[in-house]
Amino acid sequence: MLGAFASAFRTPDLRKKLLFVLLIIVIFRAGSQIPAPGVNVANVQECINGVKSGSGQGLYNLVNLFSGGALLKLTIFALGIMPYITASIILQLLVVVIPRLEKLKEEGQAGQTKITQYTRYLTLGLALLQATGIVALARSGNLLQGCTQNLLHDNGTKTFLVMVVTMTAGTAVIMWLGELITERGIGNGMSILIFTQVVATFPATMWAVKQEHGWGTFGISMVIGLAIIAAVIFIEQAQRRIPVQYARRMVGRRMFGGSSTYIPLKVNQAGVIPVIFASSLLYLPAMAAQFQSGSKNPPGWVDWVNTYFVRGDHPIYMATFFLLIVFFTYFYVSITFNPHEVADNMKKYGGFIPGIRAGKPTEDYLSYVLSRITLPGSLYLGLIALIPLIALALINANQNFPFGGTSILIMVGVALDTVKQIESQLQQRNYEGFLR
Numbered sequence: 001m002l003g004a005f006a007s008a009f010r011t012p013d014l015r016k017k018l019l020f021v022l023l024i025i026v027i028f029r030a031g032s033q034i035p036a037p038g039v040n041v042a043n044v045q046e047c048i049n050g051v052k053s054g055s056g057q058g059l060y061n062l063v064n065l066f067s068g069g070a071l072l073k074l075t076i077f078a079l080g081i082m083p084y085i086t087a088s089i090i091l092q093l094l095v096v097v098i099p100r101l102e103k104l105k106e107e108g109q110a111g112q113t114k115i116t117q118y119t120r121y122l123t124l125g126l127a128l129l130q131a132t133g134i135v136a137l138a139r140s141g142n143l144l145q146g147c148t149q150n151l152l153h154d155n156g157t158k159t160f161l162v163m164v165v166t167m168t169a170g171t172a173v174i175m176w177l178g179e180l181i182t183e184r185g186i187g188n189g190m191s192i193l194i195f196t197q198v199v200a201t202f203p204a205t206m207w208a209v210k211q212e213h214g215w216g217t218f219g220i221s222m223v224i225g226l227a228i229i230a231a232v233i234f235i236e237q238a239q240r241r242i243p244v245q246y247a248r249r250m251v252g253r254r255m256f257g258g259s260s261t262y263i264p265l266k267v268n269q270a271g272v273i274p275v276i277f278a279s280s281l282l283y284l285p286a287m288a289a290q291f292q293s294g295s296k297n298p299p300g301w302v303d304w305v306n307t308y309f310v311r312g313d314h315p316i317y318m319a320t321f322f323l324l325i326v327f328f329t330y331f332y333v334s335i336t337f338n339p340h341e342v343a344d345n346m347k348k349y350g351g352f353i354p355g356i357r358a359g360k361p362t363e364d365y366l367s368y369v370l371s372r373i374t375l376p377g378s379l380y381l382g383l384i385a386l387i388p389l390i391a392l393a394l395i396n397a398n399q400n401f402p403f404g405g406t407s408i409l410i411m412v413g414v415a416l417d418t419v420k421q422i423e424s425q426l427q428q429r430n431y432e433g434f435l436r
Contacts, residue, residue, distance in 0.1 A: 008422050014186070021185040024177050025196050031077040031173070032070040032197070036166045038159040039074045043149035048072055070197075074138060074151065074163075076170040079127055081178075081194050083171050086280070087122040089273060091115060096335045120175060127171035131164045186425070187418040195414040198407045228387065232412045235380050238267040240373050242366070247350040263342070265370060267377045270332040272409040274378070275385045277332070278324035279406065282317070285309055318389050322382040329378035330371075339366035384409060 008014040035041050071078045095101045095115070104111035137143040138151045139160060152159060174193065181189030210218040241262040289305040308316045343363040345351075352358045356365050388405040 007426055008186075011426065014422070014425060017184065017186045021181055021187070021192065024181050024185070024189075025192070028077070028174070028177055028193060028196060029200065031170065032075055032080075032200070033073075034076050036074050036076050036078065036163045038152050038154055038163055040149070040151055040153050044073060044151050047149050047151065071134065072143070074134075076166050077174060078134065078167050079130055079171050080197055081174060081190060083127040083130060084119070084123045084175055084178075084190060085194070085276065086126055087119050089276070090122060091119050093335065123175060124168060124172060127168045128164065131167035131171075134167070135160055135163045187414075187421050191410075191414045191417065194410055198410050202407075228384075228408060229412060232384065232408055233416070235267055235377075236412060236416060240265045240267070240369060242369065243354055244346065244351050245354055247352070263366075265337075265373055267373055268380060269337065269370075269374060269377060270329045270381070271413065272406055273332050274325045274328035274381055275406050275409065277328040278321055278385070281324060282309060282321060318386055321389070322386060325382040325385055326378040329381055330374055333370065333374050333377075337370060339363045339370065342366060381409075 008018055035044075070080060091101070095105050101115065101118075104114050134143065139155050141151070143151060152163075175190075178189030178193050181187065181192055183189075185192075206218065206221070209221055241264055244261050244263055246259050246261070285305050286309050289302045289309075308314050309320075340363050343359065343366060346353075346362060347358045353362055353365060356362050385405045387408075
């Protein structure tokens with residue numbers, strides 16, 4: 001990986017792209033440190049230092065992770081990339097449900113551009129809702145449980161509206177920065193920004209483990225973390241290759257087909273999406289209970305939710321989280337990979353799987369293989385997602401413990417994808433030398 005980056009920096013045009021990406025990352029991180037108007041920075045920092053990890057931050061661990069810790073600091077980029085991720089997931093689900101969106105997807109690049117535009121609009125709407133909720137919790141003092149300081153200089157309506165507009169505008173700027181990276185840099189812009197925010201919390205989290213438990217636990221955590229990274233890389237690269245043979249056919253005076261290829265089915269076909277689904281679903285009852293906790297006579301279910309679904313170290317929370325990840329893995333794979341469509345396309349272009357008849361038998365065979373390979377993929381995602389919760393229970397680490405869960409999947413996945421794109425661009429430039 002380091003060799004690919006070194007070779008890229010020796011190539012002038014790739015060096016410009018990498019430096020441009022680094023510039024955008026610097027701007028992005030700077031925005032994550034600038035407080036929004038009206039925030040009492042001293043009180044916010046005092047509350048963050050005073051609240052134990054996992055108690056006040058537990059409700060917002062996913063959103064705070066994707067914001068690089070900017071959420072609880074109430075910065076202009078406090079919402080991070082989370083509204084865009086949520087909007088993208090919602091649009092992917094709606095494409096399957098709404099025929100109009102399905103037709104747009106089938107139109108190719110023009111339809112995809114329209115869907116992207118809808119994603120932007122939905123992102124701004126979600127950012128507005130999330131910013132309103134976060135600022136309202138900060139104004140009421142419920143954003144950080146156990147904190148008695150005033151997080152805002154002024155609790156008036158004007159300050160409230162200014163902060164909401166600022167955070168929503170910050171989300172729009174983040175979208176723009178991500179698109180700039182995609183157009184002028186290397187890799188997927190949004191993925192790189194997510195990677196940046198996740199990695200930004202890594203040193204502070206590991207240093208907190210060292211300060212609380214000493215160098216011994218810190219060293220053991222690093223060794224286990226490297227082993228987890230190696231295992232995640234192995235699983236992320238693993239795939240089942242289904243061979244496909246294309247028959248020869250005459251089109252005009254030219255002969256087509258006769259080639260062999262394969263359909264790659266990854267073990268982790270769903271990526272990190274099921275973990276985000278499960279985390280978001282478990283986040284809703286905890287947040288609803290927090291709103292009800294401020295009332296004089298909270299309902300009975302509030303205590304039950306606060307007991308089992310706020311802290312991540314409870315066995316019921318872990319079991320529910322694991323089962324939701326398994327369920328959402330099968331659900332997401334079923335809507336993103338359509339065996340019927342793949343079988344029809346193969347039949348249309350004269351393709352077949354050796355030993356399997358075209359049409360319905362091919363569809364049944366693909367469904368069978370997909371269901372078999374999704375099982376270990378879902379168990380793998382569930383186990384990786386439980387690592388931070390197990391660390392929370394054993395060593396009282398932060399729920400954003402970097403060696404596991406969403407963070408490790410994002411770091412490894414984005415890093416592998418970016419290195420592959422760099423290597424492919426290097427190969428394109430090296431081919432010219434071979435041709436000469």
